[in-house]
Amino acid sequence: MNELLTVLKKNIREYGMYIALATIMAVFTILSHGVFISSRNIANLLNQTGYIAVLAVGMTLVIVIRHIDLSVGFLSGFLGAVAAISLTQWHWPVWLSILFVLVLGICAGLLTALPIASLGIPAFVASLAGWLIYRGALMLATAATGTIIIPNESFNALGNGYIPDLFASETFLPGLHKTTLLLGAIAIVIFIVGQFADRKRKQQFNFEVLSGGLFAAKLVFISLVLGFITWILAGYNGMSWTIVIMMAVVLIYDFITRRTVIGRHIYAVGGNPEAAELSGISVKNITFAVFGSMGFLSALSGILFTARLKSATPQAGTLFEMDAIAAAYIGGVSAAGGIGSISGSLVGALVYMSLMNGMNLLGTDISLQYIIRGLVLLIAVIFDVMTRKRRA
């Protein structure tokens, strides 16, 4: 028990977020008499979170290197419109449209980085210019037609569709999505094997590890959580393509930030740019890379959102950047640079979207919703500063 307390205390920031998410979900579940936790609503919640989480992942890295990118909302809106136009007016195949938009996103990100990295223009200003420009571009793209309806089913599936059930059966576990269950089981197995391998490696080097009991408890707890989520999803239509894409982005970025050279370089630049430069890291190149990735993810977010609406609207992407920034901050990224994790930002996005989803379910007045979201953001950041101060 003592060990549990010390571990909790040491990682209060990290666990605090999970606890907050669990609390918020529990409260909404009770207030909505179980509607919130229903399969249908959870699937809906995760689909809503998708395009914000993708942006929050990119924004996390931008904030880690001490910058900000305000242009991403309208950029994703604009790129969504480009995708719609290429599908409906140029009659491109889906794969080509998506590829084109993603490449365009990378270019846009690099373009935002250009004045920042080369001339030292503050990112706030450079990306504010982008905000204006892409807003105008979006209006221009939709000026002739207004909202562009996309009739293409396979494109729209990215925002609305679910992965096919390969093992559909009327007799075995009826009403559950078997492929989703299988994927969940695989995830649990990978998690457990990974944890054991990690523990063994740490023991080899005589690093501190959790005691056997606590380790087992952790494995069981997280496996149960994963299993529960899988079960809920399987109860509706299974895993959506949006969830698959979101999880892929999170896993890949999590791997990049924690395990690769470029990940280390990004955090070094954020932690102390001068020291990073003198350690042979090109701050300029890292800035380009991070903004390039932000542009790429903006494009992806635009695709997801457009597919979800099955159309490109002149207002698409409005305030997405603020939602992404809020999610990243709730997720524990530090404005001072160098600190912030991808998993944290995912949880931040989930917290943020759960609030929105839950309050919508309860029919809370929209004005009150904004105030509550603002307060939660404030509390999260204050909590962050307090816990960090105590550790230093």
Next chain:
Amino acid sequence: MSDNILEMRHITKTFPGVRALSDVNFEVRRGEIHCLVGENGAGKSTLMKVLSGVYPHNDFEGEIIFNGKKVMFGSIRDSEEAGISVIYQELALVPEMTVYENVMLGHEIKRGITVDVQKMIRKTEELLKRVRLSVNPSTKVKDLGIGKQQLVEIAKALSHNVSLLVLDEPTAALNEDDCDNLLDILRLLKTQGVTSIMISHKLKEVLKIAETITVLRDGQTICTLDRQKDKVDEQLLIKHMVGRSIENIYPPRSSKPSDEVVLEVKNWSAYDTKLGRKVLDNVNFHVCKGEVVGLSGLVGSGRTELARSLFGNPDGYVISGDLFFKGKKQRFSHPRHAIRSGLAYATEDRKRNGLILIKSIQENISLANLQGVSKNGIIDEELDKQSALNFVNSLSIKTPGINQLVMNLSGGNQQKVSVAKWLFVSPDLLIFDEPTRGIDVGAKYEIYTIINDLVAKGMSILMISSELPEILGMSDRIYVVANGTITGELDAKSATQEAVMRLATQY
């Protein structure tokens, strides 16, 4: 009876782990020009910060008598109100504002709720006249030369009705004409009843202007010399400034440097476009394999600028001259090119630009050589941990674990992490800027032992240091830098602290 405007009695000021001033007594007579001299770190600037209230009165021991009254300043504002003004080397002017706005900053003349521009300009003109500066008060400060900016700063001090003016290294960045002019102004102010205290490294100008000279060394007052009574020359000042014996804190070295030249620099000049002046002027030197070369010089002499200009030039100086590294002509355009070729640079300020304090020991050690612990861009966590552990053991870094954040380590252990980081790139030449700054004697000895081990293995070290005993105790050869150029080369065996100081004060 002498009329003292200022008496500082039994001043003791300690920082965590260091005693910066111990029982210092300092007296200044009314109306004189008093110079304060001493080595880097002797405590001059600290003493002036005690005086001006940067360190408030409950932050040090001892008492300050100003104009016959005991004073207790809680902040700079208090000392300014009493009539004391300190002008630092880095000027405290707002470049984008005009001369009169700067001069009147903080005590603007008001008319109703608006500022009275006309009155402020007239007042500024009067003040400028007192420092014989003829510029339009509406000129922006950034459009003035550094010498004139200094006079604006003095005019600003005069606007507070200053009676005691303290100048911290006022001439360090000035050329000779501006220097002479400044000294003239100090004499002029004296006739207007302003007492001046000037801190300076340039002994020639000290002798030109000072009526009284106080020498500080290792946080203690060594002597106060009265020019009318005592016969003072450069020799005597240098002797007082450095007159401590080198204690036996340098481990003996058995290895001998070879004749093979690793680094050779020829006619190396650098122009800083931001400052608009030359920071290095025609520097020539070389370093051999297995050699420790000391680079001595006072703060601001261009030592660090030299190191950075060689190490990939991160400041973007305009450089001319040749750099030969391991026999090849090179011009590194980014630190990473230098590192890849085998040239490393451990910075003088490990906290500011050496280490990433919010990251772990492990992450800091492999930062400059992540290729060494990765494959195809993916880090091998085991290898990374293992190499960090090896360094923690071999350099005996005291820490509970390699995932400890660097900011939680002591200064000495932080320095060892910095050393480990650069050893991990296995360079041929390590430029080691202030290797023992701010660390205790025990850790110093360990760093020296590490340096000896490295050169025994054939690495070369270019050691930049402000501490003369360290330069003499550790180097095989010594170059002295002053004013952006090398003023002399000395053999460490025959060199004396006096000889080094003489070259270092040659401007």
